[in-house]
Amino acid sequence: MSTATVTLADVAVHAGVSKMTVSKVVNRKPGISEATRTRVLESVETLGYTVHASARALAAGRADTLGVLLPDLYSQYISEILRGSDEVALGAGQELLISTTRVRHEQRNIGRFSPGLVDGLLIVLPNSLQSYERALNTLRLPVVVIAPGEEEASENPQFPSVDADHYTGARLAMDHLLSLGHRRIGFISSTTHSAPSLKRLRGYREGLLTAGIALDRDLEATGDFTQQTGFRAARTLLALPEPPTAIFAINDVSAFGAIEAVKDWGLRVPEDVSVIGFDDIPQASQVYPPLTTIRQPLLEMGAAGTRQLLNLIHGVGAVSDTLILPTELIVRSSTGPCPISTDSSHPDRAGRPM
């Protein structure tokens, strides 16, 4: 437990070689005889030598470390993004240094990712990117933004970014519901006017219009991405004179609340009301019934963002200023055929036996 630092020089003396030789051995560089390598490694082991990260970073001019700024640490999607990022980082011999937002300490949040500590910064929204801008500009560090899309606008021309295709995802959700024969479809939206939210809303509306169904503002209930508001919004929809047979929730967590509300109302999912979410967080497959949802490629987004950052650091430049990754329909058990055969002109799956 002694904090006495063992240095490269100590190892060199112990092994009877130069510091440079020890450095080469420790860094697995070629051009060292097997005999000296063994001897040095023994000394390293005996003395318990560990490289001093700061000294290495200072001398080498790079930290081989990527900073990751996270909005919080409990949103399910965070870990998925991180997993993707970690994979790429590991493959590139980079470490990941994670920091999470301290409310009202935006400047410091960025500040701790000073040069010498990290070579680049990956910022995962949501967060007011604006509040970071000043700090970011002083920092002069390569930056890539990942926008999984709940609370913040994703179009920011200042930094390369990675986003999911929210609009097409919403259309996929609607097509699924429509193909099941649903005509009266509710939407649980959000209070924020962020780009991803608006895109999902647009997907909902245009999906309806494309199918020749008139919009009904009563079918759009407002939530704020939480289970609680999802519950309440669904309740509002169920209380309608003509309630929906399907509900499209803006995110999985809202969908969980909606399922709860349907059950609480004495109805069954999906027999009476179908529910579809958006995101495909790990929990989506674990709830009862397992949630049909639109998968946001979180892992891939983390990986792609990290690759972009690596390119930026190595001076290759970002592959593209804003990368849009495709979303995907994941059919599980929370959606089923429309219980009301309102329209016999819909052949699709409506008449298919389950």
Next chain:
Amino acid sequence: MSTATVTLADVAVHAGVSKMTVSKVVNRKPGISEATRTRVLESVETLGYTVHASARALAAGRADTLGVLLPDLYSQYISEILRGSDEVALGAGQELLISTTRVRHEQRNIGRFSPGLVDGLLIVLPNSLQSYERALNTLRLPVVVIAPGEEEASENPQFPSVDADHYTGARLAMDHLLSLGHRRIGFISSTTHSAPSLKRLRGYREGLLTAGIALDRDLEATGDFTQQTGFRAARTLLALPEPPTAIFAINDVSAFGAIEAVKDWGLRVPEDVSVIGFDDIPQASQVYPPLTTIRQPLLEMGAAGTRQLLNLIHGVGAVSDTLILPTELIVRSSTGPCPISTDSSHPDRAGRPM
């Protein structure tokens, strides 16, 4: 966006002072005239100077940074611990550097917290501490272990640790249920034989025995801390010839599954079956009905662990080798009086109107 580094020397030249003076200004040290301070600060602003973290750490001999090793990033309790830790760290002028476990990369997990990067390490279990031991010993860094207690033994004599009082917490849960008139109480346990799990189980059993109720192994259903297994375990209990009127789940997430199972079974919480959890994760107050639970002082544990680590780093020594923090009963709406008046000798709240 230029990565060209502006150094202390550049600022010194620009401001027409020595490097030392710039250093003092930047580090807010006394003994600088207001005039030079202003001039230096202007140069810093103009040139966009940022301190080089590694150079500072190398020269100063300390990084003013604490490493935090986390088991994962999606368990609800993690963020609470971190919040407590962050508060203390911020107050002590320390930064937090978070890293999360890479499966089968334990050595590297520790390795990236090399001296020069961090001054000490906070390890949040669960995780096989054993797999870290070798790396930890080579590292020679002060270490404190926080054991919020789901999957790993918390008694490890090698490092100072912070833990919650699991046994007393479980007794609190049982006393609450018993005082509501429940006599037939089920327990959703875990598969792991970790110290915290065993303590909670012991609290369940001894609570029963103390109340003069014989143990019934059928009332102990096994889960593994997940909502899914909580659901299944509760189902098993409800299917019993003589089902319980109350269920004590080993953690909140299991309790969520239990509530789901009770509803799914066509019964109500708490009118027909009471459910109590353990942990008090943020979600506990947001589910429906809000969960009665035993609060584990996660925030305080993070804070206390960080204080211990700071003491260790400053050579003060840990306040205590293992700190046990108290747990607390949080009454919400998932528990109520026993619906069956089996025993009129129990006055408590059984006969109270709701």
Next chain:
DNA sequence: CTGAAAGCGCTTACAG
């Protein structure tokens, strides 16, 4: 109130 010098522990061309 201000500064010249040494040194933190490492890596990087450059020689041999």
Next chain:
DNA sequence: CTGAAAGCGCTTACAG
């Protein structure tokens, strides 16, 4: 295959 020297950007006693 091996090494002596310079230097990365900063802080720390120590003088003045």
